[in-house]
Amino acid sequence: MPHMKGDTFDKQKAYVPKPEGVFFDDGREIELLHFVYSHPSIAEIRGSPTGVLKAVDEYGRTKNYLMNVGDDKGKIVTELIAEVKPGTMVELGGYVGYSALLFGDAVRRAGGKRYFSLERNPEFAAVIMSLVDLAGLSDIVRVIVGSSSDAIKRLHAAGTLKVIDLMFLDHYKPAYLSDLKLCEHLELVKPGSVVAADNAIEPGNPPYLEYVRSSVEKKRERYDKGERNGASPSGFTDRTKNQYRSREGEEKLSAEIKGNPNLIYESKLVNSFEPTGVPSMTSKSHNVAIIGYGLSAKVFHIPLIAAVPEFKLYAIVQRSPKANDDAEKDHPGVKGYRSSEEMVNDPEVDVVVVTSTPSSHFELTKMALEHGKHVAVEKPFTHTHQEAEELIAIAKKHQRLITVYQNRRWDSDFLTLSELIKNKTLGRVTEVETHFDRHSPKVSPGREWKMQDIGGTAGYDLGTHMTDQVVTLFGMPKRITAFIGAQREGRSASDEDSCTILLHYEGMMATVKASVISPEVKQLRYWVRGDKGSFKKFYLDVQEDQLKAGKRPGDTGFGVEPEDRHGTLTTIEDGKASSETFPTVKPATYVAFYNGLAKALAGQGELPVKAEEASAVIRLIELARQSSQTGRTLDV
Ligand SMILES: C[S@@+](CC[C@H](N)C(=O)[O-])C[C@H]1O[C@@H](n2cnc3c(N)ncnc32)[C@H](O)[C@@H]1O
Secondary structure, eight states: OOOOTTOOOOGGGOOOOOOSSOOSSSSHHHHHHHHHHTOTTHHHHTTOHHHHHHHHHHHHHHTOOOOOOHHHHHHHHHHHHHHHOOSEEEEEOOTTSHHHHHHHHHHHHTTOOEEEEEESOHHHHHHHHHHHHHHTOTTTEEEEESOHHHHHHHHHHTTSOOOOSEEEEOSOTTHHHHHHHHHHHTTSSOTTOEEEETTIIIIIOHHHHHHHHSOHHHHHHHHHTTOOOOSSOOSSOHHHHTTTHHHHOSOOOOTTOOOOTTOOOOOOOOOEEOTTSOEESGGGOEEEEEEOOSHIIIIIIHHHHHTOTTEEEEEEEOSSOBTTBOHHHHSTTSEEESOHHHHHTOTTOOEEEEOSOGGGHHHHHHHHHHTTOEEEEESSOOSSHHHHHHHHHHHHHTTOOEEEEOGGGGOHHHHHHHHHHHTTTTOSEEEEEEEOOOOOOSOOHHHHHHHHTTTOSIIIIIIHHHHHHHHHHHOOOSEEEEEEEOOSTTOOTTSOOEEEEEEEETTEEEEEEEOSOOOOSSOEEEEEEESSEEEEEESOOSHHHHHHTTOOTTSTTTTOOOGGGOEEEEEEETTEEEEEEEOOOOOOOTHHHHHHHHHHHTTSSOOSSOHHHHHHHHHHHHHHHHHHHHTOOEEO
């Protein structure tokens, strides 16, 4: 798409700024008609869509603000029209006809037949008709007066509208999703249809964006549950919700419609400018800088960031690139920094992702926060929980967000287990075993150097993942007993490579286990028992291996566990046990972490992992190591 961040706006064509209070329906629309019809060049304007548009722009520049799509954003859609060549195009929300003139003309030039402009306000609709007539576009543009959902139903029932090749959504924000689902339901929007939505990011339309970006599986799950459009819109400000209320009354959404969950949307965000010169959409896109260019950056963070449209990989800090390992070569166009100090002074950086060695997390995170950046820290958050608390305080002071990449909260088998526990299938849980075992009896320095300066891999690496999962499900334990040591031959006990951590709860014990000596055909992952059932699961989540093999979020099968790896659910009825394979849920995938962060940055949700939660986990790891060193059970 042509208009990306960095493009400039031609100030000469700027409309007058949008006023804080009333900005439409105060007589300006009729005044616009008089302005156009009494224009000195009316003779040349007649019959010319471009001429009428020019006159409308002149009014917006010299008289009053108009909520038109404008020249810049308009270009994105006219280019789309030239590409898609729609036979039939529909716009929801016509206002004074700017988009109808611009796009109706483009549809005609691309060989299309019909442009429907749906406008709820009859006075605005009359303005559109008048300008369309003046521009000589009456043969192609039809203005339909009424609320979009009623109009769509009527056009469909009359057989006038059979398919929508291209749809432009620019009306009542909460109706974007309900009207899209209505069009899916009536099979007006079907495979091959293209939908362009204005203001999806700014001022924002989270329900719509979430829907078009959801997987078919997720949509189907909701559909099967009977989820319909909410009659009362959520996720919008009152100003947006009530925008047209005073004149038009309450907007009625077609709440009975469930849509077609089987459609797959390819979703793209495009940055541009409002006709006033205010950037549209760009303001909420965040430049990300990654500190460190090792496995974690390459395998996890970079592909996941690339999957979230609100983020742009902007810079990578790599201290010493090598001929065969050079971030700048691997990512042309991304800024390369040799030092984090230099990077944090770059005002373009919005979010810093810290993937360097764990012992450096504290200092680098502190520095980034103090330079006004939001920070996502790779796990383990810090070495000590005092450090973690200090970072939380610094983030608060600077009003920045801080989160920790505890990605295993989005392991598909963990989400499956969470479901089983939440819906009480297992009854009252009495024992949890969570394992991260492998058979690697030889020391492999490549894997472990990263953790050596904070005491080996066991507690801080695998321990933090698994403890975080347990705490996410059950909260903080009351006491802790641990054995953390070395299983590999010839290692001193302080070279921790394995751990058994017992987390004591009221009436429940959780065992967190990481072993490096575990000769098995298939490794145990979870064994969770309750008074109604038990869940046993082998194998690890597939995402890490898939990412390492080059598979990317959005690729077919990403995150999906093969059926022969699914877990077993055993339940008891009348004292008799029976077992069945229990399907692993379809994954939210690790992208959920960055999607959550984007939402939190937009003020539309909580952080995906709260730093306080990650700090509590570090505290448990510290206690576990202390318990192991002293041979005692410790209170938490
Ligand atoms: C942002 S303006 C449209 C601007 C227009 N597309 C352009 O670029 O020239 C939004 C319009 O949607 C109309 N509208 C709001 N809710 C509507 C609904 N449910 N059905 C049809 N039109 C609606 C408003 O009356 C307003 O004129």
